[in-house]
Amino acid sequence: MSHISSVDRSDSAGPTTTIDASHTVTYSDATQKCFAPESWASDSSDNTRVTKLPFFDLKTQFQSLREEILAEITAVCDAQAFVLGPKVESFEQQIAQLCGCDTAVAASSGTDAELLILMAMGVGPGDAVVTTPFTFFSTAGCVARVGAKPLFVDIDPATMNLDPEKLGKFFERECRESPDGLATKDGLIIRAVIPVHLFGLCCDMDGIRELCRQRRIPVIEDAAQALGAKYPSKNRVERAGGMSEFGFFSFYPTKNLGAFGDAGMAVARDGEFGRKLKILRNHGMDPRYYHSEIGGNFRMDAIQAAVLLRKLPYLEQWSKRRWEIAQRYKYAFAKFSRKIMLPAEPYAAQLGSEGHIYHQFVIRTPARDSLREHLEEQGIGTEIYYPVALHQQKCFAYLGEMKFPESERAAAECLALPIYPELTDQQIDRVTDSVAQFFN
Ligand SMILES: Cc1ncc(COP(=O)(O)O)c(C=O)c1O
Numbered sequence: 318m319s320h321i322s323s324v325d326r327s328d329s330a331g332p333t334t335t336i337d338a339s340h341t342v343t344y345s346d347a348t349q350k351c352f353a354p355e356s357w358a359s360d361s362s363d364n365t366r367v368t369k370l371p372f373f374d375l376k377t378q379f380q381s382l383r384e385e386i387l388a389e390i391t392a393v394c395d396a397q398a399f400v401l402g403p404k405v406e407s408f409e410q411q412i413a414q415l416c417g418c419d420t421a422v423a424a425s426s427g428t429d430a431e432l433l434i435l436m437a438m439g440v441g442p443g444d445a446v447v448t449t450p451f452t453f454f455s456t457a458g459c460v461a462r463v464g465a466k467p468l469f470v471d472i473d474p475a476t477m478n479l480d481p482e483k484l485g486k487f488f489e490r491e492c493r494e495s496p497d498g499l500a501t502k503d504g505l506i507i508r509a510v511i512p513v514h515l516f517g518l519c520c521d522m523d524g525i526r527e528l529c530r531q532r533r534i535p536v537i538e539d540a541a542q543a544l545g546a547k548y549p550s551k552n553r554v555e556r557a558g559g560m561s562e563f564g565f566f567s568f569y570p571t572k573n574l575g576a577f578g579d580a581g582m583a584v585a586r587d588g589e590f591g592r593k594l595k596i597l598r599n600h601g602m603d604p605r606y607y608h609s610e611i612g613g614n615f616r617m618d619a620i621q622a623a624v625l626l627r628k629l630p631y632l633e634q635w636s637k638r639r640w641e642i643a644q645r646y647k648y649a650f651a652k653f654s655r656k657i658m659l660p661a662e663p664y665a666a667q668l669g670s671e672g673h674i675y676h677q678f679v680i681r682t683p684a685r686d687s688l689r690e691h692l693e694e695q696g697i698g699t700e701i702y703y704p705v706a707l708h709q710q711k712c713f714a715y716l717g718e719m720k721f722p723e724s725e726r727a728a729a730e731c732l733a734l735p736i737y738p739e740l741t742d743q744q745i746d747r748v749t750d751s752v753a754q755f756f757n
Pocket residue numbers: 426427428429452453455456513539541542566567568569579580581
């Protein structure tokens with residue numbers, strides 16, 4: 318079935334992979350480890366295979382919270398105060414507290430939160446911002462929208478996050494010191510680095526922060542997928558979004574904490590910068606109808622804040638359940654370690670279940686497309702995050718041709734399986750049985 322010839326990938330850092338003529342790929346290393354309580358005797362007697370198992374299911378969660386959420390929405394309707402206001406402020410305070418930041422500024426989406434940060438930093442033409450090519454489009458799209466150049470550094474294949482080693486090499490080989498800061502060879506000033514905590518796993522922030530600190534480059538964490546995720550830094554346990562100068566989150570409905578529409582949050586270490594974010598969020602208006610800067614309409618609706626506040630107390634237990642589901646998947650797939658690469662949990666020794674919040678459970682296999690087809694036939698929904706690395710997107714063709722082999726491989730091999738707190742053990746078994754059927 319597979320058209321893949323034998324390939325040796327031992328040239329890459331991290332786990333090595335070898336592919337043979339069937340859909341067998343050998344992934345070495347510890348990425349296949351999982352926590353596996355004895356009590357998980359797999360019950361594969363589920364015979365209800367006619368029902369569809371969707372990739373995500375927002376309805377089940379809503380049903381369990383229906384009354385309390387509708388009461389919150391009704392309260393906003395009764396007040397007829399729909400934009401910003403006390404609910405939004407209260408949500409800002411809770412997020413600032415959760416991630417350990419001075420200021421949180423609620424925004425209309427994660428994209429707008431990133432845009433706000435870049436605008437408040439004054440990033441624009443003549444500037445460059447470094448990020449990963451293996452992320453959702455908006456991470457780099459916002460950089461281009463403010464007139465700066467997105468620059469890419471490849472990922473670590475084990476975690477699929479920005480690789481600090483490659484970032485260091487990029488700084489050393491492709492950049493030089495200038496009076497205005499670190500610059501590219503063609504004179505663009507590197508104004509920021511945006512690591513992305515992809516799928517709910519924090520980047521190697523000690524490495525990234527140290528490289529940036531030495532060069533006085535601010536870090537903006539794209540924590541859109543990682544609200545609440547922990548990271549064991551050298552000195553203490555830190556939280557996604559709160560580990561750098563700036564960070565942002567998305568509350569898109571399918572996120573671990575999802576709104577009833579679009580919503581996002583920008584966070585900053587410096588309170589004064591937070592004030593600037595708030596002014597720019599509202600057209601740069603300060604005081605009312607006086608504009609000394611050009612901002613935009615990036616405000617959060619009160620209904621979104623009310624829903625998110627109601628859901629926030631459940632976030633930890635939901636993320637824990639996602640982690641448990643991930644362990645079940647990993648346990649079931651361990652026997653296919655030559656065919657499937659499983660998500661890494663580099664912080665498991667220090668953080669256990671808190672080292673990954675599994676916004677997505679993404680496996681890698683060269684047989685990705687046929688596996689996806691097989692699962693589709695079984696009624697199991699999957700998704701590809703992301704089929705095209707950003708440097709290969711048409712709209713970035715103007716940046717010139719670039720090669721990021723690890724991101725390109727990840728884009729060709731990755732497949733996200735259903736993972737949401739409401740997934741039942743029977744449904745999990747159905748996914749693992751179907752995957753096993755394919756590889757057997
Ligand atoms: C990594 C990443 N960055 C940024 C965003 C943008 O967030 P939003 O969809 O809320 O604009 C997303 C959304 O999915 C994302 O996954």
